[in-house]
Amino acid sequence: METDQLIRTIAADNTQRAQPVGFVLMLALLAAAPISLLMFFTELGVRPDVMTAMHNPFFGLKFAVTLALAASAIAVSLHLSRPEASLRGFGWWLLVPAGLLVAGISGEMMMPQRAPMMTRLVGNNSRACLISIPLLSLPLLAAALFGLRHGAPARPAAAGAIAGLLAAGLAATLYASHCADDSPLFVATWYTIGTTLVAAIGALIGSKVLRY
């Protein structure tokens, strides 16, 4: 086909409008959320002592960290969904959840503790945490990748990794309400390992499916 002919054809198609990437991403996440919620409520469920746990500021901190991770990953992934975008200048957003975690650890260090540091770090649920966060993430990761596919990411693997952080942040928010380990040391160790795993899966799949 001649290029002039193609140009004429493309110009004739100008009436069709695509939705913004953010809109498609949100719809996809909303569609996937019930699957993760169903997995959560059938297999895990909210911890029974949740009413008492709410008085513990470190229980609340878990949600601050995981939601901050999800929110900053959404912002970064939307930025990365554009062809001319680079991580430079935008990657700082991801330090927000890390900073909250560091503040939490320092806060806990300054308080008198009943359990020694290693006991708090190892906790009782490390295995459940390592398995649950990636599994709960999977539907959300698929949704995030679907949404970002609607964009044109310059760096597919990086965008896929951020999609993994996004999914893990949301999945960890669910898991945090089940897990009885509230120490920021536990969160910094096991949640981080689980999240890194999801980010790696996201990078791997993203490098294939996010090319445009």
Added chain:
Amino acid sequence: MREREDEWTGLMRSAISGDSTAYHRLLKAITPVLRAAARRGLARAGQPIDQSEDIVQDILLAVHSKRHTWDVNAPFAPWLFAIARNKLIDALRRRGKRVFVNIDDFAEILPGEAQEEKASASEIAAHLNALPARQREVLQSIAVDSASIKDTAAKFSMSEGAVRVALHRGLANLTAKLRES
């Protein structure tokens, strides 16, 4: 150079707000620049430059299908060159060559460096034949016979809306097929 890029940005803004004539002018204006860049990239990779038109058409389809990722408040040229660079690297990689494509290559190109009246490529034509009949007929009517949407609708006794849908799906299918190949 600056003036040219400002003009592109203005045309793209009009195009996004529904002005198809502006869109057509913009695509015509960027094509020689894309063509020169594609030739330069192929030459640098030691590839025959007669394949440049496939790359140009690939870039044009990507610009079209991803134009919702352009921020109307940002300049158009960096967005365009990022897509062009991505597609050029992709095309060279598919031909088994690893090359470094500098984004400044695009900005430096002077208009008129690679003018060609009837530049033709084979890749899209091959995929065109694999499209569902209705989409292919509509695409050919508009592309080859340069019929309007209205004339095409009359010719195939379809509604104009159905022609638009077939055209849109046909282009989307072509874009997807190019990505898979």
